[in-house]
Amino acid sequence: MEINQIIAKFHEKGFKATPQRLAICKYVLLSKDHPTTDMIYNEVKQEYPTISLATVYQTLHLLSDIGLLQELDSNNGISRYDPKTSPHINIICKKCGKVEDYESERLEKFWSKIVDDLGFKPLGQRIDVYRYCEDCRRSRVK
Amino acid sequence: MEINQIIAKFHEKGFKATPQRLAICKYVLLSKDHPTTDMIYNEVKQEYPTISLATVYQTLHLLSDIGLLQELDSNNGISRYDPKTSPHINIICKKCGKVEDYESERLEKFWSKIVDDLGFKPLGQRIDVYRYCEDCRRSRVK
DNA sequence: TATTTAAATAATACTGATTACAAATTAGCT
DNA sequence: AGCTAATTTGTAATCAGTATTATTTAAATA
Ligand SMILES: [Mn+2]
Ligand SMILES: [Mn+2]
Ligand SMILES: [Zn+2]
Ligand SMILES: [Zn+2]
Numbered sequence: 001m002e003i004n005q006i007i008a009k010f011h012e013k014g015f016k017a018t019p020q021r022l023a024i025c026k027y028v029l030l031s032k033d034h035p036t037t038d039m040i041y042n043e044v045k046q047e048y049p050t051i052s053l054a055t056v057y058q059t060l061h062l063l064s065d066i067g068l069l070q071e072l073d074s075n076n077g078i079s080r081y082d083p084k085t086s087p088h089i090n091i092i093c094k095k096c097g098k099v100e101d102y103e104s105e106r107l108e109k110f111w112s113k114i115v116d117d118l119g120f121k122p123l124g125q126r127i128d129v130y131r132y133c134e135d136c137r138r139s140r141v142k
Numbered sequence: 143m144e145i146n147q148i149i150a151k152f153h154e155k156g157f158k159a160t161p162q163r164l165a166i167c168k169y170v171l172l173s174k175d176h177p178t179t180d181m182i183y184n185e186v187k188q189e190y191p192t193i194s195l196a197t198v199y200q201t202l203h204l205l206s207d208i209g210l211l212q213e214l215d216s217n218n219g220i221s222r223y224d225p226k227t228s229p230h231i232n233i234i235c236k237k238c239g240k241v242e243d244y245e246s247e248r249l250e251k252f253w254s255k256i257v258d259d260l261g262f263k264p265l266g267q268r269i270d271v272y273r274y275c276e277d278c279r280r281s282r283v284k
Numbered sequence: 285t286a287t288t289t290a291a292a293t294a295a296t297a298c299t300g301a302t303t304a305c306a307a308a309t310t311a312g313c314t
Numbered sequence: 315a316g317c318t319a320a321t322t323t324g325t326a327a328t329c330a331g332t333a334t335t336a337t338t339t340a341a342a343t344a
Contacts, residue, residue, distance in 0.1 A: 016311050016320060038302080056144040057302065073215035077331075089256070090296060094265055104259060110252040114231070117246060118271065120340045123236055131262060158291065158340050179330080194294040199331065219302075219330060 008104035013066050023048045024059045034080040087111040087125055093133035155208050165190045166201045176222040176241035229253040229267055235275035
């Protein structure tokens, strides 16, 4: 997503396009990492050293409200943020919480049929699959 | 699930079948409500008044570990517990967090194909669809 | 059935991610 | 350039969940 499009989106929705918000967008909307708040805060601080953690939280909620990303709560109490809001599978490690996207044409086709069956247009969806990631399997004592 | 099967499951996995655990199971494994910890605690207290909240948390984690239920973390910070661990859709209200099951033969068929594509057997899955529930739509100011 | 003991419970203190707050700053409007 | 409501910051407060530990107990054993 172009920076100008993002600015336009903020304005269109009646929000200010502050440099803090744009710095957060630049990082998180391009990220493939499903980053945590802490990852986002630390990364954005490089470019914008005075940014507050409160601003990061507030901006992530705003981006979620206007549909630019999805918050993924996890059972270790640490949320991750996903800029891909279209139907796709997140492969999530049960141990460390790492998230990987799984793209699937088949899923997309299936999903549109499922949504037809539902009878309403969802505000969003979350499709997770759980396993232990390679790193965690390797270091597993069992 | 029969109470004797549950007791057997605990023993099989090497855990004690305590009355606290059985009281929790009796409530949560039959529940269609995707109850929160608090709902479970308050309900089980009726039957077992001296139970501790710590025991409820510990038991829910145990049940999750042995695959009898799934924890659903939500963005309001309050987890819900789902005794249905097979692939199905949870229709979740974005406002109040209420969860409703959506049963779908089509989904089950689709899902097995998706899993084949994945190339590994998941430890579990979570398929959510978001909307505002009827109650919340009704009381919505917008 | 009584004894033994590792596992489990209960009560409570603690943790840490997130939220609330209020003073200072600022984007965008005119 | 000046205005002002929106936003940011820094910090305090919250509170769901976890850790701790003394006490109790399920169930294995004799
Ligand atoms: Mn994703
Ligand atoms: Mn369900
Ligand atoms: Zn991992
Ligand atoms: Zn609702």
